[in-house]
Amino acid sequence: MSIKIGTTAGRPEIEISGSLGLPELEQARRRFAQIPFAPHATLDLSALQRLDSAGAWLLLTEQARLRQEGTDLTIASVPPHALPLVEVVRANLERAEPATRPPLTVATLLDRLGRQVAGAGTFLRDLLGYLGIFTARLLGALRRPRGFHLTSLVHHCEEVGLRAVPIVALMAFLIGVVLAFQGATQLRPFGAEIFVVELIAISILRELGVLLTAIIVAGRTASAFTAAIGSMKMREEIDAMQTLRIDPASALILPRILALVITLPILGLVADLSGLLGGALMSWAELGISPAMFRTRLIEGVEPIHVVVGLVKAPVFALIIGIVGCRAGMQVGNSAESLGRMTSSAVVTAIFAVIVTDALFSILFAQVGL
């Protein structure tokens, strides 16, 4: 491409030859900026060989710019091959009014904050709504067991319960090992090694066993619920169920949450046992506390109430994880991106809610003196 700028009788004459398109755009724009000021100018395109829509856009926007500066640029002798393109671009440029964004002010920031707060309120109300749906469907199923999806319940018990046993047991075992090891190093200077049994037993039975199980299950299962329900929502399967008079809440939500409520306490118990096992093994290896002594110490020193205090939280955690996961699934829109976003938000929300609830339980148990 070459752009020649000449002057005839005080009137600038610009001639473009060769190809004018996207690759030459910036170079051409710089050349156009060099056009000397005059009331009239001519642009000769007769030697133009190739023009693409970016080139045509440049010619027309530069013409408009020059007009604003007081130069009337006449575009002359457009070659026939480029004429339709110039016309189409001209027609569409006239329509193109650039959209303006509203400026960022304190008011818009306040507005955004307010919406987020209101959104958090709706979120909590939503969760409560799903709890209500779950309870209503559960009562309905108790009254009329025929309509209950038993196969589905068993399937989900296997998915969220049985298949989580290895990871939960391994995790709790390692936690027991770590507790025994840390406890041993801290207690040995005082000669109080034997108290490591109480340390392990109380912390695992009361808190860590169930809490860490719930966190693992939240990561594993809340995301799985959201992904499964969300992808059904995305492909309109849930709408199809409704038109076929199948209640999505009974078919999808009830078996999933119920499976969690049934299996999470069992998983918590598995975690307790395997945590104690890990602790006992480590105590034996590190401190020479024999398994028999560990057992005696455990039975004498640790009250059974600690197990109850730990496991009573499990069904509540299960409800929270299940409701958060199912709600996030039902919130998925029709894009794959929203599925991904809701899945990760379900996991984060479930874990956060589990920890907050655990803290509330601690306060409650401290108040009632357990």
Add this chain to the structure above:
Amino acid sequence: MVIRIRGLENRFGPHRVHEGLDLDMRRGEVLGVVGGSGTGKSVLLRSIVGLRRPNAGRIAVFGEEMTGIDEHRRAALAARWGVMFQDGALFSSLTLRENVEVPLRGVEGLDPDTRRALAELKIAMVGLPLDAAETYPAELSGGMRKRAGLARALALDPEIVFLDEPTAGLDPIGAAAFDRLMRDLVQALGLSVFLVTHDLDTLYALCDRVAVLAERRVLATGTLDDMLAVEHPWVRDYFHGPRGRAARRSGPVAPQGR
């Protein structure tokens, strides 16, 4: 000749989709590719644009052999064609305008304002309202997504456009509007179009030539009038069926003067 295919073979396991397929596409023509379900229309398109490596045969685009070409040459060639996928295949995390800007980001020395203006021009050219430019694909209807996909395919002013079922899933009015839009753009931008379709109306409205895929090869090529004379059961049923007759009566859309 912009596309030249000789002896193309595509296999999926023991199942042969193409065997000894030959096809030519000339510069500046609109070539319609038709065929029953499972005759490998989309596989053919994917083979040409390099999304699938054929099991055998040669494909030349712009006179350059595509098999065994190095990545740099391939990328340079790919800038000279655009592909519009069935449902637009827009990037769901980007707004419509950002979608159209994606190919423009590869152009060196293009400042962001220009890029934005060019993207908006392309969005206007495919007949989308400009307030749609800042929306996300999920908020748009199927017809608008297809148009947006076309705007992205046209972003670099390609010489060839590949359209995969451009009117599938559109209502008849939307489909006719899309046909008209394509006719205008083909004329204004001097495009060559490789059009995979089922839609007889689109065929009659747009195509200069038709290639029929059947029996794992191109069974016949020629104008729509030539197709009427082809003695093959599928081709007969397709072009002489009630829908074929109706589409023939309505004929090509008149290019709109703007």
